[in-house]
Amino acid sequence: xxxxxxxxxxxxxxxxxxxxxxxxxxxxxxxxxxxxxxxxxxxxxxxxxxxxxxxxxxxxxxxxxxxxxxxxxxxxxxxxxxxxxxxxxxxxxxxxxxx
Amino acid sequence: xxxxxxxxxxxxxxxxxxxxxxxxxxxxxxxxxxxxxxxxxxxxxxxxxxxxxxxxxxxxxxxxxxxxxxxxxxxxxxxxxxxxxxxxxxxxxxxxxxxxxxxxxxxxxxxxxxxxxxxxxxxxxxxxxxxxxxxxxxxxxxxxxxxxxxxxxxxxxxxxxxxxxxxxxxxxxxxxxxxxxxxxxxxxxxxxxxxxxxxxxxxxxxxxxxxxxxxxxxxxxxxxxxxxxxxxxxxxxxxxxxxxxxxxxxxxxxxxxxxxxxxxxxxxxxxxxxxxxxxxxxxxxxxxxxxxxxxxxxxxxxxxxxxxxxxxxxxxxxxxxxxxxxxxxxxxxxxxxxxxxxxxxxxxxxxxxxxxxxxxxxxxxxxxxxxxxxxxxxxxxxxxxxxxxxxxxxxxxxxxxxxxxxxxxxxxxxxxxxxxxxxxxxxxxxxxxxxxxxxxxxxxxxxxxxxxxxxxxxxxxxxxxxxxxxxxxxxxxxxxxxxxxxxxxxxxxxxxxxxxxxxxxxxxxxxxxxxxxxxxxxxxxxxxxxxxxxxxxxxxxxxxxxx
Numbered sequence: 001x002x003x004x005x006x007x008x009x010x011x012x013x014x015x016x017x018x019x020x021x022x023x024x025x026x027x028x029x030x031x032x033x034x035x036x037x038x039x040x041x042x043x044x045x046x047x048x049x050x051x052x053x054x055x056x057x058x059x060x061x062x063x064x065x066x067x068x069x070x071x072x073x074x075x076x077x078x079x080x081x082x083x084x085x086x087x088x089x090x091x092x093x094x095x096x097x098x099x
Numbered sequence: 100x101x102x103x104x105x106x107x108x109x110x111x112x113x114x115x116x117x118x119x120x121x122x123x124x125x126x127x128x129x130x131x132x133x134x135x136x137x138x139x140x141x142x143x144x145x146x147x148x149x150x151x152x153x154x155x156x157x158x159x160x161x162x163x164x165x166x167x168x169x170x171x172x173x174x175x176x177x178x179x180x181x182x183x184x185x186x187x188x189x190x191x192x193x194x195x196x197x198x199x200x201x202x203x204x205x206x207x208x209x210x211x212x213x214x215x216x217x218x219x220x221x222x223x224x225x226x227x228x229x230x231x232x233x234x235x236x237x238x239x240x241x242x243x244x245x246x247x248x249x250x251x252x253x254x255x256x257x258x259x260x261x262x263x264x265x266x267x268x269x270x271x272x273x274x275x276x277x278x279x280x281x282x283x284x285x286x287x288x289x290x291x292x293x294x295x296x297x298x299x300x301x302x303x304x305x306x307x308x309x310x311x312x313x314x315x316x317x318x319x320x321x322x323x324x325x326x327x328x329x330x331x332x333x334x335x336x337x338x339x340x341x342x343x344x345x346x347x348x349x350x351x352x353x354x355x356x357x358x359x360x361x362x363x364x365x366x367x368x369x370x371x372x373x374x375x376x377x378x379x380x381x382x383x384x385x386x387x388x389x390x391x392x393x394x395x396x397x398x399x400x401x402x403x404x405x406x407x408x409x410x411x412x413x414x415x416x417x418x419x420x421x422x423x424x425x426x427x428x429x430x431x432x433x434x435x436x437x438x439x440x441x442x443x444x445x446x447x448x449x450x451x452x453x454x455x456x457x458x459x460x461x462x463x464x465x466x467x468x469x470x471x472x473x474x475x476x477x478x479x480x481x482x483x484x485x486x487x488x489x490x491x492x493x494x495x496x497x498x499x500x501x502x503x504x505x506x507x508x509x510x511x512x513x514x515x516x517x518x519x520x521x522x523x524x525x526x527x528x529x530x531x532x533x534x535x536x537x538x539x540x541x542x543x544x545x546x547x548x549x550x551x552x553x554x555x556x557x558x559x560x561x562x563x564x565x566x567x568x569x570x571x572x573x574x575x576x577x578x579x580x581x582x583x584x585x586x587x588x589x590x591x592x593x594x595x596x597x598x599x600x601x602x603x604x605x606x607x608x609x610x611x612x613x614x615x616x617x618x619x620x621x622x623x624x625x626x627x628x629x630x631x632x633x634x635x636x637x638x639x640x641x642x643x644x645x646x
Contacts, residue, residue, distance in 0.1 A: 017126065018196050019150035056128050060146060077576050079517055082526075083148050087518040089446055089528045093179055093194075094149060 007065035010036040010073050011045055012083070013058035021083050021095075022058060024048065029058060031095065033084045034072045039063055100161050100469070101246045101391040103211045110254065111208045114215060118142045119201035126198065141221075143214025144200055148521050151195040154217040155207060157472050159227040159245040159269075160188030164459040164468040169210040171455035177203045182455075183519075184440060184448040186512060186561055187266070188226050188472040189217060193519055215253060220261045222252035222333075226268045228276045229437075229471040232392055233481035235429035236272035238290050243389040244325060245269055247380065251326055258333055262340030263348035265333075266305070278474060278588035280304045280313040281564060283350045284332060288322075297321045302332060302362070303354030306558035310594045311351040314359050316366065324370075327377045331370035335362065395467040395482055400432025407485040417492055419543070420503035425488065434485055436466075438478040438495060439502040439510060443539045447513040447531050448476030457498045465491050474561075474588075475512055475549075477505065508542040508550060508615065509535035512561050516554030516571060517578070523554035525571025525578035526604075533608045538615060545615055548628045551586070564588035566629045567611060568595040580607035584614070584640060585632045598637060599645055610644045617643035 010033070011024040022029040023036035024045075029052070030036070039045045042063075049061030064080045066073035075081045086094015093099065103111070118138070125135040139145075143154040155170070162170075170190055174182045177199050178192040185191055195203065207213055216223055225245045232240045248267060252258060258265070268277040271288035279285030285301035298320040304313025320328050336350045339357075354362045411418040426435040438458065441447050450458075458478060462470045465487045466480035473479060483491060495501040504510045511534060514520065516527030531552050538545070551565030555572075562568035568583040579601040586595030602610055615628075617640055622631045632640070 014146055014150070016132075017198055019146060019194075021149060053132060056126065059132050078578060079148075079523075082517055086149065087528075088526060089518050089532065 007067060007076055008038045008073070009045075009063040009065050011039060011049065011061060011063050012036075012080070013049070013052070013061040016056055016059050024052075033075075033095075036066075036073050038066075038068075038073070100163055101158075101242075101388065107211070108208075111211075111213050111215075112205075114142070114213065115201060115204045115208050118204060122197060122201055137219070139197075139200075140218040141215070142200070142204065143217035144195065144197075145218060146521070147193065148517070148519055150193065151197055151200070152519070153192045153195045153200065153203065153214055154185070155190050155192070155212060155214045156217050156224045157188050157190060157212075158249050159225055159231070159242050160229050160472040160474075161231075161242060162470040162472065163210075164462040164470060166210045166212055167455050167459040167462065167470050169206060169212065171452040171459065173203055173206060174452040174455065176206075180452045181449055182452075183446075183515060184450065184472050184476050184478070186474050186476060186514070186559055187224055188229075188474055189224055190472070191515070193515075218264075219259075220263050220265075221259050222248075222255065222261075222265045222267060225249050225252070226266070226277055226282075226474060228270045228272055229473040229479045230276060230426065230435055230481065231271065231471075232394070233428055233433075233435045234272055235427060236274055237270075238288055238296055239271050240389075240392050241269045241271040241286075241288055242392050243385060244286075244288070246388050246391075247326065247385060248329070251329075258337065261333075261337055262342045263345070263350075265336075265350070267329075273590060275588070275590040275592070276473070278561070278564065278592070280592040281306055281310075281561075281588055282313065283336075284329065285313045291319050295319075295321070298325065300328065300332075303351040303359075304592075305349055305351045306561060306563045307349070308346060308556045308558075309349075309351065310558070310563040311355065312592050312594065313351075314354065316359070316363055323379060326379055327373050328366075328370055330377060331366050331373050334369050334373070335365045339365075394430075395469070397430045397433060397482070398484070400430075400484065400486070402431050402485075404432060404485040407488055410489040414489075416503070417489060420492055420501060421488065423503045423505045423507065428482065430482070432485055434483050434488060436480040436483050436488070436491065437473070437505045438480065438500050439505055440477050440500070441504055441510045441535065442499055442502045443504070443509050443535045444532050445499075446528050447511050450478075454498050454500060457494070458500070461491060461494055475510065477510070504539075504542060506547045506549070508538035508545055508548045510549075511535060512549075512551040512565070514553050514555075514560035516552075516560075520554060520559075522557060523571065524556075524573035525554050525580065527552040527554040527560055527569075527571060530569060530571070530580065530604060530607060533604075534611050537608055537612050541615070541619070545619060546625065546627055548615070549587075550611070561588060562586070563594050564592070565595055566627075566632070567614060569607060569611075572601065574601065578604055580604065582607060582610055582614075582644070584637060585629065587629055596637060599641055613643045614640050 026037035301313035471479035513531035517523040553560035583595035
C-alpha cells in the first residue's frame with residue numbers, strides 16, 4: 001500500500017499580548033488563516049518559531065496540517081478548525097463573527 | 100460569609116502587585132515564556148484554544164451578591180459578557196488579554212476574591228456542599244473548616260510544589276453533594292455512636308485517566324486534630340508521590356501502589372511525629388472564623404405558607420419548578436433554591452453578565468445576599484422565604500433561568516471541551532445541547548438522570564460519575580464518543596462502566612436516547628435510572644444500543 005502524501009502545513013501561535021490565534025503569512029503574523037503561508041522548510045519553520053517567541057511577539061508556536069481549498073488553507077483536524085473560527089457553540093464570537 | 104482581615108488583604112494585594120510586575124517583565128522581555136508560564140498559572144491564567152483563560156477561585160462555592168456583581172463586571176470589562184461556572188465551583192473567563200490580567204485581579208481583590216491556586220501542583224480550591232449552612236441534614240456547617248483549610252493551604256510553602264495538583268472536598272451531610280469520594284482527600288463530618296462529632300477521612304479518590312473511589316483512611320477523626328492529620332497525609336504524599344511520571348503522580352496512585360494499610364501506617368507515623376511540634380489552631384481561631392458563618396437573621400414563619408401552597412396548586416409550571424429546584428431548609432418557612440444554568444439548548448454552566456447581575460440583585464432581595472455555586476454547574480440561593488418563591492420564579496423566568504430540570508436529563512455537566520480547551524480531544528457542549536433538546540420532552544417522566552460529558556480523559560466533566568457518562572476521544576482525527584453507565588458521585592459513589600464501541604456526535608445522541616427509552620420500558624415504578632442499571636446491569640442497554 002502506498003503511503004499517502006503528507007498534507008501541507010502552516011504555522012500558528014498565540015499572540016503574546018492578546019492570546020489571539022495568529023498564523024504566519026511569510027513575513028508577519030496575521031489573524032486570518034486565509035493569509036497563512038505553507039511551510040516549505042520544516043527546519044526553517046522551527047527556527048522561525050523560536051525567533052518569534054524570543055522576540056516576545058507570540059507563544060506556543062506549532063505547525064498543523066491543512067488542505068488547500070480554492071487556494072485557502074483549511075485545517076485538516078477539527079481542533080484547528082475550531083481554533084481558526086471560534087467556538088462552534090458561539091457563532092457570535094471569534095473570527096467566525098468577524099471579531 | 101468570611102471577610103478578609105488586614106493580613107488577607109495584604110497578601111492578596113501583594114500578589115496582584117507581584118503579578119503586575121511579572122507581566123510587565125514578560126512583555127519587556129526580561130522573562131522568557133518558560134519562566135513566565137508557571138507564574139501566570141499560579142495566578143490562574145491559562146492559555147487556551149482561542150485566548151488566555153482566567154480561572155477565578157470561589158472558595159467552597161460561596162459568593163456574596165457583591166462578589167457576583169464583580170464577576171459580572173469582569174465579564175463585561177475584560178471578557179465577552181459571559182463566563183463559565185466549573186465543576187470545581189470556580190468560574191472561568193475565556194477571552195482575557197495578558198496586559199489586562201493584573202487590573203482584573205486588582206478588581207477581584209477589591210471584593211476579596213483571587214485566582215491563586217486555581218492551577219499548578221498545589222492544594223486547589225476547597226469545595227463543599229452547596230447547601231452548607233442551609234440544610235437540616237448537616238451536623239454542622241462545614242464552611243468554617245473549609246475556610247480554615249483555605250487559609251492553611253494558601254501559599255503553604257511545603258505544599259506549593261506537590262507531585263501533582265491536590266483536591267479536597269468536605270461535607271457535613273450524609274447526602275453527599277460534594278463528590279467527596281472522588282477527591283484526593285474527602286472529609287465527611289458526622290456524629291458517631293457516642294454523640295461526638297468528627298471526620299470520616301477518605302483518601303485517594305479521583306477521576307481523570309485512572310478513576311478510583313476514595314478509601315476510608317480514618318473512620319473517626321476528632322475535630323481537634325483536623326489540620327494535623329491532613330498535614331500528615333500531605334507530607335506522606337509530598338515525600339513519596341511519584342514525580343517521575345505525571346500520569347502516576349496523584350495520591351490515588353500512591354495509595355494504590357502502597358496499599359491502604361501501608362499508606363495508613365505511614366500517615367499514622369507521620370502524624371505521631373507531627374503532634375510533637377504541630378500546633379492545631381487554637382479553638383478561638385475556629386470560633387473567629389465560624390462567626391462569619393452564623394445563620395442570617397431568619398424570621399419566624401408559620402407554616403404552611405398559604406400563598407406558596409396556593410401558587411403551587413394553581414400554577415403547574417411553578418409547581419414543577421418547586422418540585423425539581425427547591426429543597427427543604429433547616430429553618431421553617433424557608434427553602435433552598437437551585438437556579439439551573441442548563442436551559443435546554445444553552446451552554447451548561449455559562450451565565451451572561453446581565454444574568455449574573457440579576458441573580459446578585461435577587462440574592463440581595465430574597466437570600467441575604469448569599470449565592471452558592473454547585474459542582475454540577477448551577478447556582479443556589481440558599482435562604483429564600485417560601486412566601487417569596489413565586490415572585491423569585493417569575494423574575495428568574497424573565498432572564499431565562501427558571502428551567503425546572505435540576506437532576507433531570509437536561510441538567511447535564513459538560514466541560515468546555517474542544518470549543519475552548521486546548522487539552523480536549525472532542526467537543527462536549529454541543530453533545531450536551533443536543534441530548535438536552537432530545538430528552539427534554541420526556542425528562543420529567545424519566546426522573547432523576549445525571550448525564551456527564553468530558554471532552555478528554557482528564558474528566559473535568561465527571562463522566563466516570565455519570566449515570567450516563569460520555570467521554571470524547573480523538574479517533575484518527577475525528578471526534579468519537581464512548582458511552583458508560585452506572586456512575587454516581589453521591590454517597591453511593593460508583594464508577595461508570597464502558598458500554599461498548601464509541602459513536603460519532605450524532606450517533607452518541609441517538610444512543611443516549613435509546614438507553615433512556617430502554618430504561619423507561621424496564622424501570623419498576625418510580626425507580627431511578629441508576630437503580631434500574633444496578634438491578635439489570637448493562638445487558639438490556641447494550642441490546643438497545645447495539646442490537
